Amino acid sequence: MIRNAQRRMIAALVVIVILFGAGVAMADKKEKAKSEEDMGLRKESIYEEEKVKPGHGEYSKAEPGKSKKIERAFENSPPLIPHDLTGMLPIAETNNMCLNCHMPDVAKGLGATALPKSHFIDMETGKDLKGKLDGKRYNCMQCHVPQVNIPEPIKNRFKADFRSKKSRTSSNLIDSLNEGVKAE
Numbered sequence: 001m002i003r004n005a006q007r008r009m010i011a012a013l014v015v016i017v018i019l020f021g022a023g024v025a026m027a028d029k030k031e032k033a034k035s036e037e038d039m040g041l042r043k044e045s046i047y048e049e050e051k052v053k054p055g056h057g058e059y060s061k062a063e064p065g066k067s068k069k070i071e072r073a074f075e076n077s078p079p080l081i082p083h084d085l086t087g088m089l090p091i092a093e094t095n096n097m098c099l100n101c102h103m104p105d106v107a108k109g110l111g112a113t114a115l116p117k118s119h120f121i122d123m124e125t126g127k128d129l130k131g132k133l134d135g136k137r138y139n140c141m142q143c144h145v146p147q148v149n150i151p152e153p154i155k156n157r158f159k160a161d162f163r164s165k166k167s168r169t170s171s172n173l174i175d176s177l178n179e180g181v182k183a184e
C-alpha cells in the first residue's frame with residue numbers, strides 16, 4: 001500500500017515538472033518573438049520600400065590574369081568568374097570577348113582556363129563539333145557568373161563532395177557524363 005502511494009506521488013511530481021517546463025518554454029518563445037522590422041533578411045520596415053536599397057556588394061576589380069580562381073562550388077559546376085568584366089558585356093552576336101581569351105588555342109598562353117571539351121560537343125546528340133563551339137554555349141553569362149564580395153545573409157552549410165583533388169579546380173563533364181550508364 002505504501003509503495004503505491006509513493007508511486008502516485010512520484011507520478012504527480014513528474015507531471016508537475018513537465019507542465020512547469022512547458023510553461024517556461026512558452027514564455028521563452030514569447031520573449032523572442034520577432035519584431036516586424038526583424039522578419040525579413042533585411043532589417044528594415046516591411047511597410048516601407050523607398051529607403052531600402054538591396055546590398056549589391058563589390059565585384060572583383062582584378063583584371064584577367066591578376067585574379068584568383070575560385071574553388072568549384074561542386075564537382076562539374078560551372079566555374080565562377082573571378083575577374084573584372086568591364087568592357088566585355090553584353091556578349092553580342094558579332095562580339096564575344098570571352099572567346100578571345102578562353103578558346104583552347106589561345107587560353108594556355110594567356111593563363112586562362114581553356115573551354116572544356118564539353119563546350120565543343122552537342123550535348124543533345126553527342127555529336128563532336130570538331131573544334132566548333134556549340135551555339136548553346138555562346139552566351140557564357142547564362143551559366144558562368146561573377147561573385148560579389150558581400151557577407152552571406154544566411155550561412156551556407158552546403159558541403160560539396162569532390163571525388164578527386166583535381167575536380168576542385170577543373171572539370172570536363174564529357175569524361176564523367178556517362179558514368180554508370182551502360183550502353184547496349
Ligand code: HEC
Nearest residue numbers: 064065066067069079080081088097098101111112113140
Ligand atoms: C583578357 C583575357 C580574358 C577575357 C577577355 C576573359 N577572361 Fe576569363 N579568365 C582569364 C584568365 C587569365 C583567367 C584565370 C584567372 C586569372 O588569371 O585572372 C580567367 C578565368 C575565368 C574563369 C574561371 C576559370 C576557372 O578555372 O576557375 C571563368 C569562368 C571565366 N574566366 C569566364 C570568362 C567569361 C564568361 C568571359 C567573358 C565575359 C571572360 N572570362 C573573359 C582571361 C580572360
Ligand code: HEC
Nearest residue numbers: 076077078098102113116118137139140143170171172173
Ligand atoms: C549551358 C551552360 C554553359 C554555358 C553557356 C557555358 N558554360 Fe562553361 N561550363 C559549364 C559547366 C556546367 C561547366 C563544368 C562542367 C564541364 O566541364 O563541362 C563549364 C566549364 C567551363 C570551364 C572550365 C574548364 C576546366 O577545364 O575546368 C571554362 C573555362 C568555361 N566553362 C568557360 C566558358 C565560356 C568562356 C563560355 C562562353 C563561350 C561558357 N563556358 C559557356 C556551363 C556552361
